[in-house]
Amino acid sequence: MKNKYYPHLASPITINGVTFKNRIFGAPMSNPELDVDCNMRQEDIAFHENRGRGGLASVAIGLGIVDAIGRSHTKEIKLYDVMSLPSLKEAANAMHRHNCKAVMELAHGGKFGNARAHSNADGTLIGPNDEVNAAGLPVRSMTEEDIYRVADCFAQGAKLVKEAGFDMVLIHGGHGWLLGQFSSPSMNRRTDQWGGSLENRMRFSLLVVEKVREAVGPNFPIEFRMSGAEYTKGGYPIEEGVEMAKMLDGKVDIIHVSAGVHEDLEVFTYTHPSMFIEHGYNVHLAAEIKKHVKTPVATLGGINDPDMMEEIIASGKADIVQVARQSLSDPYFPEKAFSGNAADIMRCCRCYTCFFNYLTNRTFCCAFNPVIGNELQHKQAFPAATPKKVIVVGGGPGGMMAAITAAERGHSVTLYEKNSELGGQLLSEQYIPFKQDMFHFVKVLKRRLEHAGVEVRLNTELNAKQAAAENADVVFTAIGANPIVPPIPGIDHKKVVGLEALHHATPALGQKVVILGGGLVGCESAIYLNRLGKNVTIVDMKADWAPDSYFMHKTAMAIAMRDSNIKIYVSTKAKAVTEKGLVCETADGEVTFEADSILLAAGMKADRAVADSFYNTAPRVFETGDCIKTGRVVDAVTTGYYRALDI
Incomplete structure (x- = not known):
């Protein structure tokens, strides 16, 4: 019987004898941390299990490394070590508890490995050519003996994965990993049978597929991940990607079409699409390849809407949709979609919070989902020991999350917001096209407040005296922050406006806009206003623009501004506002x-005086959001959630 909400997306698909319950697969996500022996910890297994619990047909664990010399960093699962079996078996069992298929990615870093992580004596990496990589490490051209040895490593890794109880292996042949290094004309300069023509460049990948098939047998699915196009100078286009897929057709069971090369930071924002480009940016690659092969084709790349996923499957662009970041923002979105509760899906806003924390803090994290990275502690519910009366002062994301969490635990919660709308600073995102997923977050939180039974009182500015009179057991202060107003002559001029000017479908701004403040907010506002046809200039006293942004997001902003007329002036100090401008x-x-309008985006400052006034208004007083310290949505949401668990 077909699902009445998403009949194509919810339909099962059988791949080489293995039936996947729907068409939403969990794309590979690797582990930022492991134990000292590079085995998965309970925390890591809980993370992947949480992705599987919410309805994904499969979950792929990324970067199982098949050869010691192929490790790209120190924390990757060692598929060349039989001692990896226990944790792998536990991971597979965790998936199976939720009727979710377990998939392991087989990879080799090749020339992009990190010699410090290797056990090889001389510290030399291997790849298609003799060279020195971007990190200054020597790379040795692989001999034919090396090529066959590594192909056998892929096979042995696949055999280990099957023994662990996994349901499918995924061979990583894209993104500039070793097999992709051989297939890429920009990275493979060989003149022997392993380089030159596309047939020769694909020979290594096809050898690996052959060896893996021998190792796992005929009735075990093999997925092959490739870049449909590399998007890099000298890299191959989709036309060559089609020919590569035709060579794989019938030899593998799924052709998984991604894009790009990871080592090119700009291309990274297309491999993992930023908020500045359309959803489904890479789907056209899979759609073109699907026209030429009989093997089922998977697509992915910043897709967060089940309606779009349904259209992709229904129209025949692909057979499978794979997701990674969306399964962090809301691991339960498939179940919600298929049960008619799509309005409650928290959509990934492609802000790169997850990537930043993975690469710098070595943790799983999501701006919208405070449970991510802490799944082990949250496997059980947290009911309230004794229901209490709770007041939340402030309806920004931190206050809303605190109210929802407290109410869901059984407390009686009233939320007071001085404005006519909930959302706090996120209200500025309402009409910005590339921030719609961020504003959707506000809409979902509003809906959850209602369902949790929170009493919401808008247009009500509650002060400390009034809060104390409520005789609540707990008071949350989530009063937010105030904009920083530089103390310069003319700052009160009528042409100076705050971010509230963006709270309207048509911002009341003139044609020439000067943005005072070149941080993240100022730069995103500049991109938005420029796309509305405004002439935009950014000025900031710091030596760099957007220093408060994640480096991946900054790259995406730079791309978005590249062909615009936005002008940025750093190391530039505002002195006065005049009739002429700034x-x-x-x-x-x-x-x-010269300016018709000056948009004030110089930052925010916590309103400590008001926050401090709420001390002793209840037996327990918690703070959340920007009243503690101005920061990101992830900080407000996480603090609100965990403070509510402390009640």
């Missing part, structure tokens, strides 16, 4: 930037 001091002297 007077600034630069290294070359005083300059006046």
